Amino acid sequence: MKIKGEIFKRWEFIIFLLLLLEILVFGFFNSSFLNIKNILYSTTDFAHISLVALPLTLVIITGGIDISIASIMGLTSIVIGSTWSLGAPIQVAVSLGLLSGIAAGTFNGFLVAYTDIQPLVITLGTMFLYSGIATGIAGSLGASGYNGIGDFPEGFLSFAYGSIGFIPSSMIYIILFALFLGFILHRHWLGRSIYLIGVNVNTALYNGIKVKLVIVLTYTLTGLGSAIAGILLTSYFTSARSDLGSEALLPALTAVVLGGTNILGGSGTIIGTFIAAIFLGILKQGLMALGVTNNVSQVVIGLVLIVAVAAKLFFTKLKMNSGNSKIQTE
Amino acid sequence: MIHGEKIPDSEMRKDLVELNGIWKSFNGVAVLRGVNLDLKSGEIHALLGGNGSGKSTLMKILSGIYRKNAGTIRISGEECNFLNPSQAHESGIYLVPQEPKIFPNLSIEENIIIGTSYTLGSKTEEIKKMGQQLGFSESLSRPAGILSIAGQQLLEILRGLLRNVKILILDEPTSTLTFREVESLFKQLRNLKNQGIGVFFISHRINEILEIADRVSVLRDGNFVLDKPVAQLNETTLINAMLPDDRISKKIEETSQKKIAEGLAPLLKIRNLTGEAFNGISFSVMPGEIVGLAGVVGAGRTELAEGIVGIDKNVTGEVIIGNESFSQRSPGRSRKKGIVYVPEDRAAHGIFLDLQNLYTTSSSILSEMGKLFISNKKERQLGEYFIKKLGIKTNGPKQISRTLSGGNQQKIVISRAMACNPKVIILDEPTRGVDAEAREDVYDIIKSLIDLDVGILLISSDLEEVIRLSDRILVMYRGEIIEELSKDESTIERVTSGAFGVAG
Numbered sequence: 083m084k085i086k087g088e089i090f091k092r093w094e095f096i097i098f099l100l101l102l103l104e105i106l107v108f109g110f111f112n113s114s115f116l117n118i119k120n121i122l123y124s125t126t127d128f129a130h131i132s133l134v135a136l137p138l139t140l141v142i143i144t145g146g147i148d149i150s151i152a153s154i155m156g157l158t159s160i161v162i163g164s165t166w167s168l169g170a171p172i173q174v175a176v177s178l179g180l181l182s183g184i185a186a187g188t189f190n191g192f193l194v195a196y197t198d199i200q201p202l203v204i205t206l207g208t209m210f211l212y213s214g215i216a217t218g219i220a221g222s223l224g225a226s227g228y229n230g231i232g233d234f235p236e237g238f239l240s241f242a243y244g245s246i247g248f249i250p251s252s253m254i255y256i257i258l259f260a261l262f263l264g265f266i267l268h269r270h271w272l273g274r275s276i277y278l279i280g281v282n283v284n285t286a287l288y289n290g291i292k293v294k295l296v297i298v299l300t301y302t303l304t305g306l307g308s309a310i311a312g313i314l315l316t317s318y319f320t321s322a323r324s325d326l327g328s329e330a331l332l333p334a335l336t337a338v339v340l341g342g343t344n345i346l347g348g349s350g351t352i353i354g355t356f357i358a359a360i361f362l363g364i365l366k367q368g369l370m371a372l373g374v375t376n377n378v379s380q381v382v383i384g385l386v387l388i389v390a391v392a393a394k395l396f397f398t399k400l401k402m403n404s405g406n407s408k409i410q411t412e
Numbered sequence: 413m414i415h416g417e418k419i420p421d422s423e424m425r426k427d428l429v430e431l432n433g434i435w436k437s438f439n440g441v442a443v444l445r446g447v448n449l450d451l452k453s454g455e456i457h458a459l460l461g462g463n464g465s466g467k468s469t470l471m472k473i474l475s476g477i478y479r480k481n482a483g484t485i486r487i488s489g490e491e492c493n494f495l496n497p498s499q500a501h502e503s504g505i506y507l508v509p510q511e512p513k514i515f516p517n518l519s520i521e522e523n524i525i526i527g528t529s530y531t532l533g534s535k536t537e538e539i540k541k542m543g544q545q546l547g548f549s550e551s552l553s554r555p556a557g558i559l560s561i562a563g564q565q566l567l568e569i570l571r572g573l574l575r576n577v578k579i580l581i582l583d584e585p586t587s588t589l590t591f592r593e594v595e596s597l598f599k600q601l602r603n604l605k606n607q608g609i610g611v612f613f614i615s616h617r618i619n620e621i622l623e624i625a626d627r628v629s630v631l632r633d634g635n636f637v638l639d640k641p642v643a644q645l646n647e648t649t650l651i652n653a654m655l656p657d658d659r660i661s662k663k664i665e666e667t668s669q670k671k672i673a674e675g676l677a678p679l680l681k682i683r684n685l686t687g688e689a690f691n692g693i694s695f696s697v698m699p700g701e702i703v704g705l706a707g708v709v710g711a712g713r714t715e716l717a718e719g720i721v722g723i724d725k726n727v728t729g730e731v732i733i734g735n736e737s738f739s740q741r742s743p744g745r746s747r748k749k750g751i752v753y754v755p756e757d758r759a760a761h762g763i764f765l766d767l768q769n770l771y772t773t774s775s776s777i778l779s780e781m782g783k784l785f786i787s788n789k790k791e792r793q794l795g796e797y798f799i800k801k802l803g804i805k806t807n808g809p810k811q812i813s814r815t816l817s818g819g820n821q822q823k824i825v826i827s828r829a830m831a832c833n834p835k836v837i838i839l840d841e842p843t844r845g846v847d848a849e850a851r852e853d854v855y856d857i858i859k860s861l862i863d864l865d866v867g868i869l870l871i872s873s874d875l876e877e878v879i880r881l882s883d884r885i886l887v888m889y890r891g892e893i894i895e896e897l898s899k900d901e902s903t904i905e906r907v908t909s910g911a912f913g914v915a916g
Contacts, residue, residue: 269785271778278775281764288723288753288761289775289828290744348766 093342093394094354100390101361108368115368119248126242126318128363129252130155130311131330132356135337136256136263137307139355140300142338143267143280145347146194146201148301150186151308151334153212155327158183158312160216163231163322164223172238179316180309186212187305191298216324230323234316242317252314256356259307264352266303272296280347336387337362342394427489428453428579428610429474434483436469443469445634446483451579451610456601458613458625458642460650465631465847467614471581474612475507476500488578506572507581512564516557523556524570535574542573546600562593569600580604581612584845586620591708591911598624616845617874618650630654654848677734679867680751680836682720685729689715690891693729697836697867702858704882704902705871707911712891713871714756717838721746721753733835747776750835754825754842756871762825763813770795770809773827798827803853819850826857836867843877855881875904887911 109116125132134151141148162179166172186208193204223231244251267273275296278286287293308327315326341358343350362383369379429451436444443466451457459467472478474485476497485492487503514523522532524539539552548566550559556567565585572580582601586594601611601624615621621628621642628645630638630653638653678696685693690712697703705713719727722741731738733749743753755761763772774781774791781791795809802823806816813824822842829837839858843851858868858881872878878885879902887895887910895910 265785271781271786274771274775274778274786277767278764278771281766282760284761285764285772286775288743288755289772290742290747291775291778292744 093397094351094357096393096397097341097354097357097361097390101357101364104361104364104368108364108371112368112371115371121364122248122253123250124367125256125360125363126250126252128333128359128366129256130315130318130327131333131337131363132256132359133259133311133314134304134307134330135334135341135355135359136260136352137300137303138334139338139341139343139350139352140263140267140273140276141201141304142343142345143276143347143350144297144300145280145283146297146300148187148190148205148304149202149331150190150205150209150212151304151311152328152330153209153216154183154186154305154308155312155315155330156324157186157212157216158309159316159322159326160219160231160324162313162316164219166234166322167223167231172235176238176313179313180306183305183309183312184302185305187308188298188302190305191301194301195294195297213324220322220324230319230321230326232321234320239317239320242314255310255314256359259310260352260356263303267352272299276300277348280344280349333362333383336383340387340390426453427451428487430484430486430489431470431474432484432486434470434473434485435481436466436473436478437481443634444473444480447631447634447636449629449636449639451612453578453608453610454605455627456605456611456613456625458615458621458628459631460615460618460621460628461631461654465654466634467631468583470631471507471583471612471614474500474579475505475581477507501575504576504578505581506575506577506579508565508568508572508583508585510583510585512561512568514556514559514564514567517555519553520550520556520559520567521552523567524552524574528574530574539570539574542570545603546570547596562589562597565589565597566600577609579610579612581614583614584616585613586615586617591908594620616847618647619876621650622647651848679733680720680869681730681732683730683732685716685719685727685731687712687715687719687724687727690719690888693893695886695893695896697869699835699865699867700862701884702862702868702870702882704878704885705869705888706873706875706878706885706907707888708873711888711911713888714840715891716888717753717840717869717871720838721751723753744776747832747834750833751838752776752829752832752834752836753838754829754840756840756844758818758821758825758845762828763821765814765821766812768795768810769799769804769806769813769816769824772813772824773798773809773831776828776832794831798823798830802827802830802857817847817850819846819853822846822850822854823857826854830857830861834866836869837861838869838871840871841873842870843872843874875907878902879904879907 105115105121114120134155138148138151158179161182162175165175165178170178190205190208193199193208194201197204220231242252246254267276275286275291278289278291279293279296283293311327311330316322319326337359338350338355339345340362341350341354341356343355365383365386366379369382374382427450429449431447431449434444434447435442447466447470449470459470461467469478473480476499487505492503515526518526521536521539525532525535536552543549543552543566546566546569548563548570550563556564559567569580585597589597601613605611613621613625622645625642627639627641628650629636630650632654676699678698681696683694693716695703705716707713715724718724720731720741721743722745723743725741731741733751738749746752759765764775770791773795778786781787781794792809798804799806799809804816804820804823804827806820813821816824826842842858843854846854858870861868870878870882882902883899885897885902885907886893887897887907889911895906897906897910
């Protein structure tokens with residue numbers, strides 16, 4: 083009974099209610115929105131954002147930030163495209179793409195953990211670094227920025243377009259990745275260390291937590307998520323381009339914050355980011371379906387973010403007050 | 413209420429503050445239950461009481477930070493019901509908080525005049541003059557961030573003086589000061605007193621209260637249980653007044669000395685350890701032994717501890733555990749070798765205030781909380797075990813640590829160290845900011861540890877505490893151990909003189 087009550091008091095539950103409400107509202111205007119299949123497919127356009135927002139949650143809980151995620155997607159894409167066009171088998175090309183994303187993330191992590199420079203500044207620098215490398219490789223292969231590198235085999239293209247039953251494969255990747263990260267964050271010592279660092283990095287250090295290792299790993303995981311997103315986008319657009327996913331940063335940050343993660347670190351959950359990302363994906367699709375222009379939908383998303391965060395602050399205060407009185411009376 | 417005998421000239425002095433029947437409750441729990449208190453001009457009135465006894469709340473009501481629920485406040489005879497701190501300032505009340513609030517990037521002068529209508533430079537001479545009287549020698553144009561805590565406290569007092577303070581409230585002003593700084597603060601307080609300023613002095617240090625105060629009031633559970641001139645009081649009467657009635661009968665006695673068996677090998681040997689703040693330190697800790705490390709703040713004790721467990725890595729010399737030399741030290745590796753450090757600054761280095769209690773308890777042994785994943789059950793059992801064992805007053809292992817009292821937070825920090833199952837624990841100021849009852853509990857915990865043959869290095873600025881608990885005392889002065897005293901040789905005089913560089 084007690085656990086049940088706890089769930090209803092959680093921010094994730096409120097976001098989930100908002101998601102249901104959102105579907106009902108859009109369904110009111112367009113009944114096809116009430117079809118589960120449509121709902122699931124409407125999230126594919128947003129899949130790459132979910133894939134980076136999930137590990138980015140870990141980085142932000144430690145008190146860090148990574149704004150190079152979009153560049154890592156582009157870099158991954160170009161590494162796949164260039165190795166493929168140079169004659170490597172697609173499996174090798176994809177593996178190299180994945181590795182380049184992981185390496186880029188790990189490099190971010192090392193710089194953050196071993197220097198005193200703020201993560202924002204470091205990843206701002208590597209954002210330019212990675213996109214510079216990607217454009218450089220693309221240019222040296224003579225691929226135009228607009229068309230990119232194409233002619234991928236059928237099998238690779240099914241990566242983004244496949245499905246199991248009525249569940250699109252991109253949704254399956256997101257769910258698997260979310261489960262993996264959820265276990266890491268909420269059940270593994272690494273995840274606990276992430277919270278401890280976010281709440282008080284000095285206490286974590288004094289208590290023997292491997293602070294530097296943990297920080298590096300959070301950025302490595304974000305690199306991994308960006309790389310998977312980059313692979314997905316390359317498959318989705320059937321061409322490798324250095325600017326793939328370049329618009330992903332702000333929606334990904336929005337999903338993390340909307341999901342209840344404190345932008346200053348210390349709190350947040352994977353399920354929160356997961357639900358918030360779906361919420362944003364459907365919001366964008368729904369507005370589009372209603373004929374709202376892209377500019378206006380940006381305004382709506384911005385407003386939703388601010389209202390939601392303000393509501394969350396109000397909500398936590400309320401919860402804290404009731405919590406305090408409980409402590410006093412017991 | 414017990415009234416002291418008449419002090420002739422206090423009859424003539426006017427009452428600066430009269431508080432009558434002050435009630436205050438938070439969330440329905442009464443913290444102050446009809447408290448009466450007064451302050452005369454030129455009087456230093458010490459307030460003593462355990463954590464949570466209500467003294468800080470009372471002072472916050474007086475300085476306009478909290479609002480009372482009932483009762484009357486008279487300032488210089490006039491009834492005032494403050495609405496906010498600036499009105500309190502106008503009435504000449506200034507509270508110097510325990511942690512001075514400064515703007516580190518602004519200059520000292522800017523910090524002093526901030527919030528007044530004075531322009532920069534218009535009060536420079538006046539501030540300089542007041543500063544000189546207080547023994548404050550720093551140039552006013554330097555950033556305030558360079559000041560030591562003692563300097564920041566003087567800055568706070570200067571803020572008050574510039575605002576023509578009549579009633580100065582000092583909340584534990586000496587807890588972060590060295591002996592010498594305390595002496596100089598007391599000199600200044602006597603100066604202020606002679607100018608007719610009344611001072612409320614909140615402290616946990618009884619000997620300081622006996623030295624500086626004219627009158628002492630003891631607050632317990634929201635009521636004053638004692639209000640007497642200092643001449644009628646001594647340490648025992650004050651301690652007994654603070655303790656709950658059922659504790660009075662329990663005599664404060666010497667720690668029963670555990671016999672340290674002959675021929676045992678030391679658990680920890682330090683050889684010629686040298687770092688930035690300490691030089692050529694050598695000593696050893698035996699099983700079941702409490703080695704006290706005394707000295708003034710800044711003598712290098714905390715830095716030494718941090719060098720031993722590898723928080724500070726720029727250290728030369730040798731740390732030997734058992735027979736093995738232990739290099740490449742870090743807190744995590746030290747824990748595995750059996751040495752844990754309970755840091756001095758609880759909030760900054762010891763506890764995760766915004767998380768559940770058990771998260772701090774388990775933080776050093778996460779890898780032992782389950783194979784692949786942390787076992788909820790195992791972790792909760794660990795939390796519950798220590799709550800019971802250490803007598804931690806909390807709703808349970810899942811309560812957020814911030815909502816606990818200082819003493820119980822300290823026990824959570826100690827539970828983290830004990831969960832590591834250590835051979836040696838370095839306790840750095842384990843009873844700072846801890847109320848009298850929890851202090852006794854901490855001493856009991858220390859006793860239970862030495863019964864298990866754990867070695868303890870006890871760093872403390874509380875001389876009575878070091879002397880009472882330690883089997884041996886090392887006195888540090890300016891980064892070196894200048895004296896080693898056996899139990900029999902340890903007296904307050906000898907330890908104090910050693911701490912000031914006068915070896916016996």
